[in-house]
Amino acid sequence: MKESAALDAFAAMSNETRLRILKRLVAAGPTGLPAGEIADAVGASPSRTSFHLSTMAAAGIIRAQRQARQIVYAADFMALGALVRFLLEECCSNDPTVRACCGLAADPASETQTPARSGGCDDA
């Protein structure tokens, strides 16, 4: 993942309305939801919702597809996975403390069992 893409993705996640939209779209699964339903779900006006959906689509974390008169948006799960991985690998250099907090083995190449989160992690 390119750094500029990650910066855009982080910016997309740094807004309350957009984070709500993302959660809703993740819950909706790969089928996604039409813009109007998303607007209702998050309690924002159509134009405001459209603005945030465009921002998120430009950041690459969701995808749009016209279906008859509606425009259906869906989370891009692979892009989200790439973002988590960027955070873990590029930003955090696979630091063992960071990894332990998400139930990951200290060493990314490890063939051993994933450990329970060790003590000292902030609660999520």
Place this chain on the structure above:
Amino acid sequence: MKESAALDAFAAMSNETRLRILKRLVAAGPTGLPAGEIADAVGASPSRTSFHLSTMAAAGIIRAQRQARQIVYAADFMALGALVRFLLEECCSNDPTVRACCGLAADPASETQTPARSGGCDDA
């Protein structure tokens, strides 16, 4: 992790200078680095660096500690771990596709081996 904390953390990561600072601090380990060295490392003026360091500290992803005349900043590895976990759990509902992209088992409770990243993931 509270949602508002995550929003602040994402905002903190959505700036190029701050992301560079974070990477440098992660590389520096728990000992951290004084502000002046960080400024040199990222090529930003003292006041600009100070502004970004304050933003990151307020977001809780780094910590400051005065040491004689310098102020030493260090990455907060547990907070970063909590952020990765928030992204994975709260935002992505532990979606298996997302998890596969970071070398995680599809099921967070799984006792089986962490799989190699399955096909279809965006390259990080």
Place this chain on the structure above:
DNA sequence: CTTTCATTTCAATAGATCTTGAAATATCTT
């Protein structure tokens, strides 16, 4: 081909964020 429905685009505005350079603060040294 007009109407209706779903969504976007636009223009205006308000507010937040970033950068710059100068001045202020805190700490150490002499």
Place this chain on the structure above:
DNA sequence: AAGATATTTCAAGATCTATTGAAATGAAAG
């Protein structure tokens, strides 16, 4: 106490982001 060093704070301006409501677009139905 005066000077040097490390960093922050402040004020000004530029830029970016978000919200609102009205108007425009696209697609289907009558």
